[in-house]
Amino acid sequence: xxxxxxxxxSMFIQEGEDVSMNCTSSSIFNTWLWYKQDPGEGPVLxxxxxxxxxxxxxxxxxxxxxxxxxxxxxxxxxxxxxDVGIYxxxxxxxYGQNFVFGPGTRLSVLP
Amino acid sequence: ETGxxxxxRHLVMGMTNKKSLKCEQHLGHNAMYWYKQSAKKxxxxxxxxxxxxxxxxxxxxxxxxxxxxxxxHLFLHLHTLQPEDSALYLCxxxxxxTSAEQYFGPGTRLTVT
Numbered sequence: 001x002x003x004x005x006x007x008x009x010s011m012f013i014q015e016g017e018d019v020s021m022n023c024t025s026s027s028i029f030n031t032w033l034w035y036k037q038d039p040g041e042g043p044v045l046x047x048x049x050x051x052x053x054x055x056x057x058x059x060x061x062x063x064x065x066x067x068x069x070x071x072x073x074x075x076x077x078x079x080x081x082x083d084v085g086i087y088x089x090x091x092x093x094x095y096g097q098n099f100v101f102g103p104g105t106r107l108s109v110l111p
Numbered sequence: 112e113t114g115x116x117x118x119x120r121h122l123v124m125g126m127t128n129k130k131s132l133k134c135e136q137h138l139g140h141n142a143m144y145w146y147k148q149s150a151k152k153x154x155x156x157x158x159x160x161x162x163x164x165x166x167x168x169x170x171x172x173x174x175x176x177x178x179x180x181x182x183x184h185l186f187l188h189l190h191t192l193q194p195e196d197s198a199l200y201l202c203x204x205x206x207x208x209t210s211a212e213q214y215f216g217p218g219t220r221l222t223v224t
Contacts, residue, residue, distance in 0.1 A: 045214060096207075
C-alpha cells in the first residue's frame, strides 16, 4: 500500500533557528496536509496544499507541494519553544480516497 | 463547544469490560473517522462514516464496534479488548464534497489491563 516517509525522524534545534522537514512517497498525491501534535493532544491542522508547486504560509510556517507530487516540505522560521511537538504529513491520492499519514518528525527546541 | 470533542480523555479498562468512546463534532461536517495511534507507528485508519453510513472498515477486529447515529456524533464500543489495543484513539471529521481537510479531536488515551 501507499506509505509516506518523513525526514528527519527527530531534530533538536536552538531557539531562533529555522527548521526544514520533508515528506516523501513513491506514489503521486493530489493533496497534502501538515499537522502538529502536542503531547496528549490530537493533531492540529497547520497547512493544506492542493496544487503541485503550491507554496502556502501560516505565520512562521511555510509548506510546499512538491512539483513531482511525490513530496512536500514544511519550514518553520525563527523557532520558539512552543514549536516543540510532532509534525505529521498526510497525503491523499485521488479526491475521496483516505489519507495516508507519515510517521512524524519530532521537534525539540532548546532555549 | 467548538471543533471536535472526545470523551473520556482517559480510560483504563480490564479485558472483560465493555466501554464506549464518544466523539462529537461542532463543525457541520458530514464525514467522521476513527483512528488508532500507537507509539512509534503512523496513524491507522479504523472506520469511516459518510453521511452516517459506514464506508470503510479497515480490517478492524470485531471487538471494536462503531456507531454513528447522526452526522455529528460517533461512538466506538469496546468489548473484550487485549492489552495490545492500548493506544490513543482519535476521532476526526471533514466535509465531503468541498474540502479534504480532516480536523481531529483531542483523543482518548486507552489502557487495557
